[in-house]
Amino acid sequence: MQYQTVLKKMMTELNNEVSYYLDVENDFLNMNQLLDRELEISFEGYQCLCCGKEKKIFRQGFCYECFYDSAAVGDWIMNPELSKAHLDIEDRDLTYEKKVQLKPHVVYLALSSNVKVGVTRKTQVPTRWIDQGASKAIEIVEVPNRYLAGITEVALKEYVADKTVWQKMLKNEVSDADLIEEREKLKAYIPDEAKEYFLENNGKITEINYPVHQYPTKIKTLNLEKTPLYSGKLKGIKGQYLLFEDNTVFNVRNNEGYRVIITIK
Structure with missing residues (x-):
């Protein structure tokens, strides 16, 4: 075929x-x-x-x-903290940017090689975790726009990695970390603007198995x-x-x- x-x-x-x-x-x-x-x-x-x-x-x-030129690959895609649609400020196409940025976003911890922090739209859970090869993941905050998710990620990556070591992920060399414990450690470092969105009673870990x-x-x-x-x-x-x-x-x-x-x- x-x-x-x-x-x-x-x-x-x-x-x-x-x-x-x-x-x-x-x-x-x-x-x-x-x-x-x-x-x-x-x-x-x-x-x-x-x-x-x-x-x-x-x-x-x-x-x-x-x-x-395309609004679909603006700098705010890779750097969510640069999002400005919530301020009515256009990067390339404000209509498109509002459609994407002004939606609920999740900041999460994922375990693919090491523990890493990341950002995704709520609708992309668990797709984003799968695409990164995560074995486990847990949500930290759910915020109403991409900017708040971005500044939260920037603050938390001072204390935890924001990149996957992809070679280790592919070899299945995954650290044995407690995501709930790691999540609680990071709570104190969430920016003031996003503190109210901390998912206080979230103990749900999503486990992912690959073929x-x-x-x-x-x-x-x-x-x-x-x-x-x-x-x-x-x-x-x-x-x-x-x-x-x-x-x-x-x-x-x-x-x-x-x-x-x-x-x-």
Whole structure:
């Protein structure tokens, strides 16, 4: 079977094991069903996810021009504390920014390699945690806009990491930390503006299991521009990574906007 598509991040569903689906041109490929199958990935070119033109991808599936013009990739995406829609101040498109920024957001702790703090829209729970390869996660505060979530994250990352060590995450080298205990330690450092939104009685830890038959021991990253044709046996999926038997890992999300042909052998 062969599928031609422009890569976009895999869609996920939280079950006993995370279910993964890849959009392949008007159809969805159930990736869990491909475990232990041989996959061939052939790089065919680029297609910007914003303008649709066959232009080299710069970042996040966007060509250079769209990356610096589109409201969907403003600085406030990566740095929520820069959000200004609550002040009626436009960055690139105030209507779009209000639609995204003025929604409930969650600041959380996740355990993927080490304990890390992060921010996501309430509607993206637990999708965001799955995309990061978190094994466990717990919410700290739920605030009414992205700005409050951003300043809370900035304050808390003085005391806890805000990045995942992705190599350890993929090897399943996860620290054994008590998220409830860590959450209580951080309560004192929440900014005054967000203190009232602390989820006082939240003891709910979400546990996430991934469809992995074999974790890599020495990671080799697949770069489609350097290796435009790759074939390997799929042994697992974690975060947005495909894990292959020969220790090759492929980050689907990092290759958004790449046109590929996927052949299932």
